[in-house]
Amino acid sequence: MDYQHLITFIMEMLGTVAFASSGAMTAVEKNMDIFGVSVLGVVTATGGGLIRDLVLGITPPGMFRDPVYALAAIVTSCCLFWILYAKKEWLSGAFRATYDKIMLAFDAVGLGIFTAVGIFTAVQNGYQDNLFLLIFVGTITGVGGGILRDVLAGETPYIFVKHVYACASLAGALFYVLLQEPFGQVTAMFGTSALVILLRFLAAHYKWNLPRLKGSV
Amino acid sequence: MDYQHLITFIMEMLGTVAFASSGAMTAVEKNMDIFGVSVLGVVTATGGGLIRDLVLGITPPGMFRDPVYALAAIVTSCCLFWILYAKKEWLSGAFRATYDKIMLAFDAVGLGIFTAVGIFTAVQNGYQDNLFLLIFVGTITGVGGGILRDVLAGETPYIFVKHVYACASLAGALFYVLLQEPFGQVTAMFGTSALVILLRFLAAHYKWNLPRLKGSV
Amino acid sequence: MDYQHLITFIMEMLGTVAFASSGAMTAVEKNMDIFGVSVLGVVTATGGGLIRDLVLGITPPGMFRDPVYALAAIVTSCCLFWILYAKKEWLSGAFRATYDKIMLAFDAVGLGIFTAVGIFTAVQNGYQDNLFLLIFVGTITGVGGGILRDVLAGETPYIFVKHVYACASLAGALFYVLLQEPFGQVTAMFGTSALVILLRFLAAHYKWNLPRLKGSV
Numbered sequence: 001m002d003y004q005h006l007i008t009f010i011m012e013m014l015g016t017v018a019f020a021s022s023g024a025m026t027a028v029e030k031n032m033d034i035f036g037v038s039v040l041g042v043v044t045a046t047g048g049g050l051i052r053d054l055v056l057g058i059t060p061p062g063m064f065r066d067p068v069y070a071l072a073a074i075v076t077s078c079c080l081f082w083i084l085y086a087k088k089e090w091l092s093g094a095f096r097a098t099y100d101k102i103m104l105a106f107d108a109v110g111l112g113i114f115t116a117v118g119i120f121t122a123v124q125n126g127y128q129d130n131l132f133l134l135i136f137v138g139t140i141t142g143v144g145g146g147i148l149r150d151v152l153a154g155e156t157p158y159i160f161v162k163h164v165y166a167c168a169s170l171a172g173a174l175f176y177v178l179l180q181e182p183f184g185q186v187t188a189m190f191g192t193s194a195l196v197i198l199l200r201f202l203a204a205h206y207k208w209n210l211p212r213l214k215g216s217v
Numbered sequence: 218m219d220y221q222h223l224i225t226f227i228m229e230m231l232g233t234v235a236f237a238s239s240g241a242m243t244a245v246e247k248n249m250d251i252f253g254v255s256v257l258g259v260v261t262a263t264g265g266g267l268i269r270d271l272v273l274g275i276t277p278p279g280m281f282r283d284p285v286y287a288l289a290a291i292v293t294s295c296c297l298f299w300i301l302y303a304k305k306e307w308l309s310g311a312f313r314a315t316y317d318k319i320m321l322a323f324d325a326v327g328l329g330i331f332t333a334v335g336i337f338t339a340v341q342n343g344y345q346d347n348l349f350l351l352i353f354v355g356t357i358t359g360v361g362g363g364i365l366r367d368v369l370a371g372e373t374p375y376i377f378v379k380h381v382y383a384c385a386s387l388a389g390a391l392f393y394v395l396l397q398e399p400f401g402q403v404t405a406m407f408g409t410s411a412l413v414i415l416l417r418f419l420a421a422h423y424k425w426n427l428p429r430l431k432g433s434v
Numbered sequence: 435m436d437y438q439h440l441i442t443f444i445m446e447m448l449g450t451v452a453f454a455s456s457g458a459m460t461a462v463e464k465n466m467d468i469f470g471v472s473v474l475g476v477v478t479a480t481g482g483g484l485i486r487d488l489v490l491g492i493t494p495p496g497m498f499r500d501p502v503y504a505l506a507a508i509v510t511s512c513c514l515f516w517i518l519y520a521k522k523e524w525l526s527g528a529f530r531a532t533y534d535k536i537m538l539a540f541d542a543v544g545l546g547i548f549t550a551v552g553i554f555t556a557v558q559n560g561y562q563d564n565l566f567l568l569i570f571v572g573t574i575t576g577v578g579g580g581i582l583r584d585v586l587a588g589e590t591p592y593i594f595v596k597h598v599y600a601c602a603s604l605a606g607a608l609f610y611v612l613l614q615e616p617f618g619q620v621t622a623m624f625g626t627s628a629l630v631i632l633l634r635f636l637a638a639h640y641k642w643n644l645p646r647l648k649g650s651v
Contacts, residue, residue, distance in 0.1 A: 033644035036594025057276025059491025067566040132284040160253030210250035274493025377470030427467035
């Protein structure tokens with residue numbers, strides 16, 4: 001069990017770093033100052049869990065009872081800011097391309113583990129039988145931070161317009177609900193994370209997009 | 218009483234369909250994919266009740282305890298998407314004009330019934346004597362979904378700029394507070410709904426607008 | 435003690451008037467109608483406390499249990515609207531410059547007292563030992579209304595891009611946490627308010643800005 005906790009913690013940390021980086025990068029591109037960069041990093045990394053906890057009536061939300069994730073997000077955002085401040089040329093070019101690839105991987109891990117952790121939190125709070133709630137809560141934990149990031153940055157939320165992103169989280173949440181009865185929570189968590197990560201990689205590689213009226217973006 | 222429940226349910230469903238359609242149409246016009254269209258439909262239809270329940274401390278919010286409204290919103294949004302996907306020319310022209318008129322009527326019904334249901338929910342939870350809370354909760358249940366729709370779509374919220382919309386909801390909420398003491402909750406609910414619907418039709422027909430500094434839009 | 439309550443009440447009212455005015459002015463400049471102006475005034479004045487109460491699980495939030503602040507915000511917004519409606523030339527020129535200076539002072543008082551009151555509310559609800567929560571709650575009470583104002587008006591939140599604003603609130607929150615143990619809550623509240631007000635005046639006078647990548651705005 002300790003081993004599983006460690007793996008979950010490491011995956012959550014990878015996701016936190018990835019989500020905080022995506023928030024901080026959005027803020028840098030909007031020319032926000034270092035405070036705005038940190039806030040957007042924290043909001044992106046912890047926003048999904050915050051909405052989940054408000055919906056489930058868990059107050060104060062988990063991000064305050066265990067501030068290690070928020071602190072990791074702040075440190076990540078500040079580091080990214082200072083690196084880019086010192087090396088402005090890294091904002092584009094080959095460095096940025098490599099960075100984007102690494103972040104894509106981290107982000108997929110974060111989306112998968114956050115979706116799984118979101119459902120597990122709802123199960124722990126006694127909502128095991130409300131499948132609609134479980135699926136919603138898993139998806140919002142996965143994608144809520146990104147929605148808040150885009151709303152605060154004045155962008156149309158990314159998840160509504162590009163690639164199979166929220167759908168990967170939603171598919172993972174459905175998978176969890178199917179797995180939890182026969183295989184238990186731990187297997188469901190890892191199965192969900194694996195499926196979401198796989199779907200995200202496939203979607204990014206093959207440029208999967210959902211149908212829209214006016215053609216692809 | 219069963220008869221009243223049925224009427225309320227039918228009116229709530231009309232409102233859900235209208236609100237979901239307005240969210241889905243906004244998403245289509247922003248070129249979102251079918252996932253974004255569904256999310257914006259659900260958010261518009263259930264967002265007002267979600268904010269109401271968070272403010273009243275009802276967790277998990279009603280949309281999870283009785284998912285029929287969220288499911289109706291998803292079905293509505295997907296149907297609208299596929300119809301417009303098959304018949305793109307319906308996005309404008311005579312079909313659109315007729316559609317807009319029907320939706321205006323549905324939307325007025327939704328605004329009226331949601332306002333009334335919002336206050337009734339607060340009364341059921343023991344806040345009968347906090348008139349300020351009742352009025353706020355009624356109005357936010359009526360207009361909250363539309364505000365979330367516009368924020369997520371990156372628009373200035375419609376209710377702040379056009380026609381007598383939120384004011385109709387607010388007037389209905391005030392009317393409820395006046396009616397509930399002498400006539401009871403059921404009469405207050407139907408009186409409120411009727412007043413809001415009437416005000417919306419009058420406002421749309423006569424193009425009523427509230428004063429603003431730089432002239433009408 | 436009565437004396438302290440009176441001072442706190444007066445300072446909270448000054449802050450409410452200042453925050454409501456900033457929301458109402460934003461709405462006027464976005465050409466919203468008088469309803470939108472009132473809503474944006476109320477949201478700006480009470481939004482920080484609303485987020486605080488949702489995070490702390492205080493339902494219904496304080497703005498409904500003691501509606502005097504919301505009512506003061508509505509009256510302020512309507513007065514500002516009608517004055518500008520009657521005297522449109524006051525939107526610019528010498529009058530506006532004087533108005534902006536007075537509002538800057540009121541706003542600093544509001545930011546300081548709201549930050550202090552936010553932390554004090556958390557302490558009263560038993561979170562005295564969760565320092566991370568206290569600091570977050572103080573800052574969000576101070577700046578949350580302004581964030582909601584800018585999101586609803588479709589602007590990039592002011593606090594992310596301009597001058598040392600949220601940082602003043604954050605510094606005040608840290609100061610409170612340091613003061614509360616040796617000196618007690620009352621001293622901490624006044625010390626925090628004083629520090630935030632001082633920092634805001636210095637930041638506005640010397641045009642302090644936090645570092646950003648692409649130079650100052």
